[in-house]
Amino acid sequence: MAKVKCGLEIHQQVDTKKLFCECDSIIHENTPHYTITRKLRAVVGETGEVDIAAAQEALKGKKYEYEAYDDNCCLIELDEEPPRSLRQEALLAGVQVAKLFKAKFVDEVQVMRKTVVDGSNTSGFQRTALVAYDGRIDSSLGKISIPTIIIEEDAARLIKDEPDKTTFRLDRLGIPLLEISTGPDIVSPDHCAEVAEKLGLFLRSTGKVKRGLGTIRQDVNVSIEGGERVEIKGAQDLKLLPKLVELEAVRQQSLIDIKKELEKRNVREVFAQIVDASRLLVNSKSKVIASALSKGGAVLGIKLPCFKGLIGKEVQPGRRLGTEFSDRAKVASGVGGIFHSDELPNYGILPDEVEQIAKHLDCGNHDGFVLVADAKNRAERALQAVLVRANDAIRGVPKEVRRANEDGTTTFMRLMPGAARMYPETDVLPIKITKQMIDSVEIPELIEHKIGRYEKLGLGHDLAELVAKSDRALLFDQFAKSFKALKPAYIAELLMTAERTVKRQFNIEINPADEDFCALLTALEHEEISKESVLEILKEKKSVKEVLNKYRMLSEGELLRELTRIIEESKGMPINALIGKAMGELRGKASGQKIVELLKKLTKSS
Amino acid sequence: MKPKAGDKVKITTSDGEFEGIILPRPELLSQDITVLKLKTGYNIGIENKKIKKMIVLEEYKTPVLKAKKLKPKADLPTVAILSTGGTISSRIDYRTGGVYADYSAEDFVAMCPELEEIANIKAAKVMSVMSEDAMASDWVKMAEEVLKVINEVDGVVITHGTDTMHFTSAALSFLLKDLNKPVVITGAQRSIDRGSSDAFMNLICAVTAAAKWDGAGVVVCMHGTMSDEFCNLTRGTKVRKMHTSRRDAFRAINDEPFAKVFTDGKIEVIKEDYAKRNSGKTSLRELEPRVAMVYIYPDMDPGIIDYHLKEKVHGLVIVATALGHVPTNNPKSLIPALQKAAKKIPVMICSQTLYGRVHPYVYANLRKLSMEVGATYLSDMLPEAAYSKLMVALKQKDAKEFMLTNIAGEISSREVDDCFLI
Known part of the structure; x- marks a missing residue:
């Protein structure tokens, strides 16, 4: 496989209120309280040199619907009120992370507006600020540079995407995100997974980040030699990363091969005229074509000179160059897709129709063509986008932002934006990062260190890792220090498995509080209860303090009295049966060893 | 050459080298920071005292905006x-x-x-x-x-x-x-x-x-x-x-x-x-700009009215409470000052509730203001409308009559249910 270079961009939600308002950072699944509808305009900035009128054309008619809740959305998310100051607590989380990565701080943080016109931000931009730069971490294959540490607001959640309307939910908009970018220092798919996991662990070490599905997202930048930087967004699962990198390398290699083949065929640039082929297809069996024509649309086509055989060439499993043409067409104008000559005849388009179209488009033996059936202006925009992509193919790999599919392949999202789409957020004052501020933040103990430390306390590696990564790591540290008579491994085991074990053994869901564990361990430390009682106590699903008395162990005197009673009640019972009975009755109130010992003594003396 | 906003520069500081475009620093912020737009698009602030060297890589040129010429279309307004x-x-x-x-x-x-x-x-x-x-x-x-x-x-x-x-x-x-x-x-x-x-x-x-x-x-x-x-x-x-x-x-x-x-x-x-x-x-129409608007509030100093008279305003709009009250029966009553004013200039009353109409006769205190002082009650006219209308009225033959005549829908004769808080 070609040599891969890749870099990661980790987006991690910070566990505070929202970045620029007083809303709680909670995600909802219940029915939204109200909805507003907006449109977005193309503005200078994100378009750079692109003609505004053309950019606006693409947005025309597109509506954005925003669903909102009263408890986690305010006028700021609705873009109806200017933002408040950047949340200090979130900034400090960024400072802490920057210290972990040994990064340098900017002297003054400037909040920027990054233009985003996919509707995911009601304002049309995302607020983002560079906090630190030039950091690093180590990996098994060398140092990984971290050029930027950024704090920014999360975007609204995509709920539904329809051709003319996209629906977003505003609960996620404004949740603070830390964006950690690495340099292009990652050298293989597995290395990528390793670095991503390590970055995640570092972030979690701070204890200031959110956890659970959707709270961390990884984007990956991939390029191979001769290729270009392609950003892949939306990998929710770490496990997908190696596959994404691998398949992107495959894709770029295929595109480079196509480029070389086009070079061989002497294709320098594609000029194409859009031709109306509707009249050839008035009786077409193709459902797509029939439906478009019946609605007054058209079938338009372009010739791609010397592209024959290349449009159908696979670039990723199940995806061809033609698929890339189709992606561009869909994004540019909302058409359902395209037909290309390498896949025809098919889809109801008959062999003689293909021949006629080829003739109509003036195609020679080596030429390919692309057809789009839709409203005329839409079809035109779609074909123009295809033409742009076809010209990109001559140059090899286009710089793109792509979305990760579940199978590790990717779909075109948009072209790589330039720096022009950033401009200052004038509603928020810049913040100086003072030495005092930096010093006020402690470097947290890294999870890796924690695992090592726990192993030294006698925990097995797996258990140590489990505790170190869990929410109860701090609790474990406290308990291991306070309860000297108990083995740390026992404490760890209890904290990590209590809920699961009770569920498995008794099918009872429990949710013990920190105080419950504390009460249990205190009682164990002072030998007031036996270990056998622990699960029994927990499964009562009550405050441990309340039920503890029931399980208190008997004093030696009390135990003697109980055992004497049992012996008297069961006269003539063999000693082993007697032990069984006593153990059953006194379970949890005395240690088994003690019962056997005393019973033997008592029966001998009688 | 001193770099100016818009120039592309290279800055060397104790932390390293930075390349970017110098941005203007807003006047009201401390001036000890240089703002630089990096290649990534992010702006950062660099402390001036850390800067060891700054060289201009490219001077700023004002962009030329190209706008396409418009052609009039015969069928459009x-x-x-x-x-x-x-x-x-x-x-x-x-x-x-x-x-x-x-x-x-x-x-x-x-x-x-x-x-x-x-x-x-x-x-x-x-x-x-x-x-x-x-x-x-x-x-x-x-x-x-x-x-x-x-x-x-x-x-x-x-x-x-x-x-x-x-x-x-x-x-x-x-x-x-x-x-x-x-x-x-x-x-x-x-x-x-x-x-x-x-x-x-x-x-x-x-x-x-x-x-x-x-x-x-x-x-x-x-x-x-x-x-x-x-x-x-x-x-x-x-x-x-x-x-x-x-x-x-x-x-x-x-x-x-x-x-x-x-x-x-x-x-x-x-x-x-x-x-x-x-x-x-x-x-x-013409206007006379010397009009003042006074917002009424509890325990206010009646001296504000005297102040405006001394400054020779030609008309007063009083933004009164509710139906059109001002403090009347307390040691800081506005009545004497307004009485003095009304002898010289028109005194207009509208309400700070914005919604609804003022009324000159409902309460004894209102009558004092309307009948004794001679203030003019402006029905449901908004204070902001009354303010500019009075300026225009002062150039008319009878300012008071003009104020009470509906000129541009500012006075409505009847209020129906669906106009409140819409």
Whole structure:
């Protein structure tokens, strides 16, 4: 496989209120309280040199619907009120992370507006600020540079995407995100997974980040030699990363091969005229074509000179160059897709129709063509986008932002934006990062260190890792220090498995509080209860303090009295049966060893 | 050579080397920081004392904006857009901090290409003031500019800052006598450099109304809801900014909007009690700017009235409590001061509740003010409308009579249920 270079961009939600308002950072699944509808305009900035009128054309008619809740959305998310100051607590989380990565701080943080016109931000931009730069971490294959540490607001959640309307939910908009970018220092798919996991662990070490599905997202930048930087967004699962990198390398290699083949065929640039082929297809069996024509649309086509055989060439499993043409067409104008000559005849388009179209488009033996059936202006925009992509193919790999599919392949999202789409957020004052501020933040103990430390306390590696990564790591540290008579491994085991074990053994869901564990361990430390009682106590699903008395162990005197009673009640019972009975009755109130010992003594003396 | 805003530079500090574009530092912030736009697009602040070396890599050149020439279309109405300043017409060059674009017709069309399909646009920059800085003389200037173009166009749009837009809309309603076409004032609550700005829809709807609405008179055209659905066309004397930041801040008070205007050109009439377009002659009234407005509050110092008299104001608008009260039976009664004032100048009463009507006779204290002092009760007129109307009234033969005559819908004779908090 070609040599891969890749870099990661980790987006991690910070566990505070929202970045620029007083809303709680909670995600909802219940029915939204109200909805507003907006449109977005193309503005200078994100378009750079692109003609505004053309950019606006693409947005025309597109509506954005925003669903909102009263408890986690305010006028700021609705873009109806200017933002408040950047949340200090979130900034400090960024400072802490920057210290972990040994990064340098900017002297003054400037909040920027990054233009985003996919509707995911009601304002049309995302607020983002560079906090630190030039950091690093180590990996098994060398140092990984971290050029930027950024704090920014999360975007609204995509709920539904329809051709003319996209629906977003505003609960996620404004949740603070830390964006950690690495340099292009990652050298293989597995290395990528390793670095991503390590970055995640570092972030979690701070204890200031959110956890659970959707709270961390990884984007990956991939390029191979001769290729270009392609950003892949939306990998929710770490496990997908190696596959994404691998398949992107495959894709770029295929595109480079196509480029070389086009070079061989002497294709320098594609000029194409859009031709109306509707009249050839008035009786077409193709459902797509029939439906478009019946609605007054058209079938338009372009010739791609010397592209024959290349449009159908696979670039990723199940995806061809033609698929890339189709992606561009869909994004540019909302058409359902395209037909290309390498896949025809098919889809109801008959062999003689293909021949006629080829003739109509003036195609020679080596030429390919692309057809789009839709409203005329839409079809035109779609074909123009295809033409742009076809010209990109001559140059090899286009710089793109792509979305990760579940199978590790990717779909075109948009072209790589330039720096022009950033401009200052004038509603928020810049913040100086003072030495005092930096010093006020402690470097947290890294999870890796924690695992090592726990192993030294006698925990097995797996258990140590489990505790170190869990929410109860701090609790474990406290308990291991306070309860000297108990083995740390026992404490760890209890904290990590209590809920699961009770569920498995008794099918009872429990949710013990920190105080419950504390009460249990205190009682164990002072030998007031036996270990056998622990699960029994927990499964009562009550405050441990309340039920503890029931399980208190008997004093030696009390135990003697109980055992004497049992012996008297069961006269003539063999000693082993007697032990069984006593153990059953006194379970949890005395240690088994003690019962056997005393019973033997008592029966001998009688 | 000293680097200036917009220059591409390389800065060497104790932390390393930075390449980027120097940005202007806002005046009110501490000046010990240099702001640099990095290649990534991010801006960072660098402490000046850390800077060891700065070299200019590329000097800034002002960009040349290319606007395409507009061709008039024979079948379209003509609309004049007069820009006066405010959020809707400020575009900042973030490289230098300067304001650019002087809002020619081409600039408006470049910003909002749909306008070209609605009307042939003529545009003029009348002034460039943020509306909190607007003065009575600016209202006169705007009225004069409207009069200059009114006979050559089908309607006029004025782009305006939103803070005092309702003062201007009222003032123009009184200054422009027998207005024969619509004058539509619009603005923006969100700046036009963002994709979500309300400016575009407001402008499209305002031009639509100026081109097609069948009414004559001064109206405000701003978002009707928080969504980008429609704009309300509201009477210039009965509209008020009722929220600091929402798009739909401009609400009809003691009135309903005339119509909803949609971006597809549809105008949905809500209330048809407006003057229709006509071929009459529009003329100008004059104004006397020396009018003061006094807001009434508990335990206030009556000396404020004396102050205004000493400063030789020619008329007073008292923004009284509820039905039209001022402190009357306490040691700080305003009655003596107002009595003194009313002997010299007109004293007008309207209410700070905004909604509803003042009444001169309901309570004994009201009678004292109306009958003993001789203050004039202005029915359901908004304080902001009363303020500019009094300026105009002072140039009329009988100011008090003019104040009590309905000139531009500022007084409604009856209130119905559906005008409260809409």
